[in-house]
Amino acid sequence: MTRVFERPTSSPLHPSRRTVLKVMAGAGAGLTLGITLPQARAQDASPSADDSDTFAPNAFVRVLPDNTVTVLIKHLEMGQGVFTGLTTLVAEEMDTAWEQMRPEHSPADAKLYNNLHWGPVQGTGGSSSLANAFEQMRRAGAVARILLVQAAADAWGVPAGEIETRDGLLRHAASGREATFGAMAERAAVLKAPDPASVTLKSSEDFRLIGRDHLSRPDSAKKVRGQTTYAADVRLPGMLSALVRRPSRFGAVPGRIDGEAALAMSGVRAVLPLPHGVAVVAESHWQAVKAREAIKIEWDESGAVKTGSKALLEQYRDLGGTSGTTFRSDGDALAALAEPESQVIEAVYDVPFAAHAPMEPLSAGAMMTDTGIEVWAGAQSPTFDVLNIAAAARLKPDQVRLRIIQAGGSFGRRASPNSDSLVEVAAIARGLADQGIEAPVTLTWTREDDIRGGYYRPMAVHAVAGALTQDGQPSAWRHRVVTQSLLKNTPFAATLIEDGIDRTSVEGVIDLPYAIANVKGELHSPEPGIPGLWWRSVGHSHTAFAVESFIDEMAHAAGADPLVMRRDLLQDHPRLLNVLNVAAKEAGWGLPQQEGQGQGLAVHTSFNTHVAHVAEVTVKDGAIRVDRLICAVDCGLPVNPDVIRAQIAGGSIFGLSAALRGRVTLDDTGLVSQSNFHDYEIIRMGGAPEIEVHIVPSTEPPTGVGEPGVPTVAPAVANAVFAATGKRLRSLPLRLG
Incomplete structure (x- = not known):
């Protein structure tokens, strides 16, 4: 099932950063918090943190009045279960009900969401996701629970030590009072969070979720129903489709390019030279498929691999x-x-x-905006991806807005240090803008592109x-x-x-x-x-x-x-x-x-x-x-x-x-x-x-x-x-x- 992402009507070319890609939803006041994250960065802590009615002091946990708990996942979910694993850690220490948890991808921001095993780099790989975040996410959940308990204690005028938590509820047995986490979220949001390093974590004998069998994966139902949005599913009004013609031999580069026949075909909007290939952009995917073959290219194979x-x-x-x-x-x-x-x-x-051959071949989307460029993809190495996108689009890194979307497998393929597919789509978006073509574009690698693409x-x-x-x-x-x-x-x-x-x-x-x-x-x-x-x-x-x-x-x-x-x-x-x-x-x-x-x-x-x-x-x-x-x-x-x-x-x-x-x-x-x-x-x-x-x-x-x-x-x-x-x-x- 394909989901349609709406663009704002205020500008057909330059949508605002808030509403281009609504990958997170939130309403009402709430509590957002994380670990050792500066208050000054609060407005960038989550994709919806710039909504004026959402309190966002930090980065990992958000509790809303409807009693849902959003966990911002700093690693790419590509089928390996990181949404489940990291959410379990938070839920365990918060004492929530599993059904109220809502994992979502964090933004690309190495200062907030770095892989603790990799230093100042945000990325997923080396089987490091759960290992590096095990204590970090548990402490995020524990801090959230402490603030919610204190908020209830203040509201009810009772000692915090007398309040119990279970399944997303706060209870004071002596007075019979009870409230949901969501009911106390706004009050908790004004409290000063304790130092995460000082909080006491549960002992293993007290675990209710960690180690539990048959804990449903929160992303499974949508996948089974075909409702999960992958990069190729993103559709915006006026979106164009791009394919890239790449050399048949590794190391070859385009020489003379004749795109006249392709440009004369129905729906074709542009033929764009790239460092290692030639892109064709059309109004539909199949128009791009036909036009790609019509491009005449003389390849420079002086540096090509010709050994079997x-x-x-x-x-x-x-x-x-x-x-x-x-x-x-x-x-x-x-x-x-x-x-x-x-x-x-x-x-x-x-x-x-x-070959890696993930079920979902490489795909990505991009558009130039009034502040820079928006890119959406199953990005495995956001820190390097942002730098490479910026270079391809002739922008500064802080002008890149990278939206991370679930990926249909990777096995390492989406962690290329040169961000090949993202660089291509960014260069195509820039090339379209340079030609005065104001439209978002989606790039697809076919299975053949993937298997033969190195x-x-x-x-x-x-x-x-x-x-x-x-x-x-x-x-x-x-x-x-x-x-x-x-x-x-x-x-x-x-x-x-x-x-x-x-x-x-x-x-x-x-x-x-x-x-x-x-x-x-x-x-x-x-x-x-x-x-x-x-x-x-x-x-x-x-x-x-x-x-x-x-x-x-x-x-x-x-x-x-x-x-x-x-x-x-x-x-x-x-x-x-x-x-x-x-x-x-x-x-x-x-x-x-x-x-x-x-x-x-x-x-x-x-x-x-x-x-x-x-x-x-x-x-x-x-x-x-x-x-x-x-x-x-x-x-x-x-x-x-x-x-x-x-x-x-x-x-x-x-x-x-x-x-x-x-x-x-x-x-x-x-x-x-x-x-x-x-x-x-x-x-x-x-x-x-x-x-x-x-x-x-x-x-x-x-x-x-x-x-x-x-x-x-x-x-x-x-x-x-x-x-x-x-x-x-x-x-x-x-x-x-």
């Missing part, structure tokens, strides 16, 4: 045979590998480029060598990683690239958990010219495949049970060992298997969350079928168990798609071969296995689950295929024959 995947893989494999930049050196791995008594095992693993999980090769002592104990591990840097030339490079080592390239190896005395890690960072981007679980998506496949190979060479070898080597990592044991127990590890069937396991820590998978497979006529995936996860205190299960199950399917089907390849001339889901395949319902998720109880601070469900799937499946067939598969996607 096969040649790149050969280059990477050659690099894997040479020494690289050392990122870990424990003991003397080279000497241990050279010991005459040692049994040496060597293997090379490779993974292809992989920003992939990079290709990677891992060359691993290990040594076993005469009694079968691992004595050495040498690991060479070959993959392009994701952080080079990004804002993160200064802090996350050290001595030439991109941390995201080697995560999962630099912190190899196995107790092996001699470990050497080396990195090669080639530059293939193909845009790379963090992909769900980032470096762990390929390092875990190599590490967990190779430890299995070591166990087989030693004649040991893969579970037993892992147990012996993980004694210093009790939480990781625990999830391994839970998964193995729940899977019935070691029970006899029928011919053509096998079990495989893998265990890994990513983003401070510990995950183990056991895969059960059947191999018949050369085809691999995954029958069951059993997963154990330790993510600290489980705030929303249903969300955890959903994310780990979703991550398992995502990882299985990459393990068995998904890959992006370039032909020998540098053209991407895939274009849509018919040739960039994902697991469909008929191929989906039974999935079990077992949450390990914990009282540790919560960590994320959006990404950690992915890394262990591919190695578990590959190890299961070996158990079923005796054949080692070291390349993704996994293929027999």
